[in-house]
Amino acid sequence: MPPEPAFYLGAAAVYGDVVLAPMDGYSDLPFRSVCRELGSAISYTEFIHAPDVLQRPARVRPRWQYLPWEQPVVFQIYGSTPQILLEAALRLQEHGPAAIDINMGCPDGHIVRRGAGAGLLRTPLKVARIFRLLSRHLEVPVTAKIRLGLDDACRNHRLIARIVEENGGALLAVHGRTRAQGYKGQADWDAIAEVVQSVRIPVLGNGDVHTPDDIARMKARTGAAGVMIGRAAIRNPWIFARRRREDIPPAEVWAVLQKHLARSLDFYGPERGLVLFRKYAAQYLAPWLGDRARRRALLTAPTPEAFLRLARETLTGARSPAAIAKSSF
Numbered sequence: 001m002p003p004e005p006a007f008y009l010g011a012a013a014v015y016g017d018v019v020l021a022p023m024d025g026y027s028d029l030p031f032r033s034v035c036r037e038l039g040s041a042i043s044y045t046e047f048i049h050a051p052d053v054l055q056r057p058a059r060v061r062p063r064w065q066y067l068p069w070e071q072p073v074v075f076q077i078y079g080s081t082p083q084i085l086l087e088a089a090l091r092l093q094e095h096g097p098a099a100i101d102i103n104m105g106c107p108d109g110h111i112v113r114r115g116a117g118a119g120l121l122r123t124p125l126k127v128a129r130i131f132r133l134l135s136r137h138l139e140v141p142v143t144a145k146i147r148l149g150l151d152d153a154c155r156n157h158r159l160i161a162r163i164v165e166e167n168g169g170a171l172l173a174v175h176g177r178t179r180a181q182g183y184k185g186q187a188d189w190d191a192i193a194e195v196v197q198s199v200r201i202p203v204l205g206n207g208d209v210h211t212p213d214d215i216a217r218m219k220a221r222t223g224a225a226g227v228m229i230g231r232a233a234i235r236n237p238w239i240f241a242r243r244r245r246e247d248i249p250p251a252e253v254w255a256v257l258q259k260h261l262a263r264s265l266d267f268y269g270p271e272r273g274l275v276l277f278r279k280y281a282a283q284y285l286a287p288w289l290g291d292r293a294r295r296r297a298l299l300t301a302p303t304p305e306a307f308l309r310l311a312r313e314t315l316t317g318a319r320s321p322a323a324i325a326k327s328s329f
């Protein structure tokens with residue numbers, strides 16, 4: 001018996017209900033593909049500035065490159081002008097994404113002031129225009145990632161969700177915070193449930209999913225078709241296999257770390273690949289980096305070989321994180 005799809009992205013079946021969130025500076029090809037292998041059901045790219053796609057494509061190309069088996073791959077773009085979003089989306093469509101996603105959640109002042117990211121939540125009519133335009137002219141589905149609104153006085157998540165759906169949007173990811181909250185405070189899962197009840201298209205709930213148990217809790221609380229995970233996946237990419245970080249033995253950390261580093265070196269070249277990998281290395285090795293000198297040596301290792309030697313030393317004979325946690329009580 002083939003597995004049941006968890007939900008559909010347009011006409012395409014999606015097998016799996018947990019998805020890596022788009023994260024600027026993190027959800028690049030090497031990390032995304034590692035998460036996809038561990039169980040993330042869709043590969044969302046980091047956000048891509050729509051005008052850059054048209055004016056400086058070479059600079060932003062790495063953001064939309066992907067491995068064929070990462071599909072379904074969703075390219076996320078941001079911008080504020082419907083026509084430019086359309087032209088960028090048409091250009092990007094040539095590279096074969098499963099969908100194009102419009103970022104309506106970025107809280108960054110520079111972006112919001114220009115009416116992009118969460119700034120679009122202020123202009124529902126423009127949101128309608130963007131989705132009508134893109135869904136009419138693109139062959140692939142158009143999706144949205146939204147927040148609850150600009151601030152508590154202006155929570156318009158249900159309105160925006162219905163506008164997206166009525167104008168051809170195929171899926172919504174909802175981060176349960178307002179723009180004013182940034183990444184602070186508690187994500188409001190009940191507001192995500194309100195969106196689920198307001199539309200028929202699939203909804204991915206997002207915000208404050210830290211553990212495998214939280215995945216089930218969010219699904220039960222919101223009725224969402226799936227769960228999108230950001231920061232917790234940086235700490236624990238095994239969350240996509242519904243495994244707790246403390247249950248991952250050092251040998252498995254070693255295997256995934258090596259594979260991730262190899263992809264980073266391959267994708268960015270040996271120097272940049274190592275530098276960009278350091279922030280992930282700090283997370284992979286976090287349970288064993290109590291010793292500050294070792295931490296510094298690892299995170300400043302000048303070559304991949306030197307880094308791997310130190311990482312192997314750190315992990316060889318290391319106890320599992322669960323055993324470390326128990327012994328410290």
Ligand SMILES: Cc1cc2nc3c(=O)[nH]c(=O)nc-3n(C[C@H](O)[C@H](O)[C@H](O)COP(=O)(O)O)c2cc1C
Nearest residue numbers: 021022023024046047145175207208209229230231
């Ligand atoms: C470093 C960082 C970069 C992010 N970049 C993006 C982005 O490019 N596009 C986007 O829609 N959201 C972006 N987000 C928001 C996440 O996708 C997600 O909505 C948010 O982190 C809440 O989920 P979490 O509690 O699981 O982390 C970013 C978040 C972080 C922490």
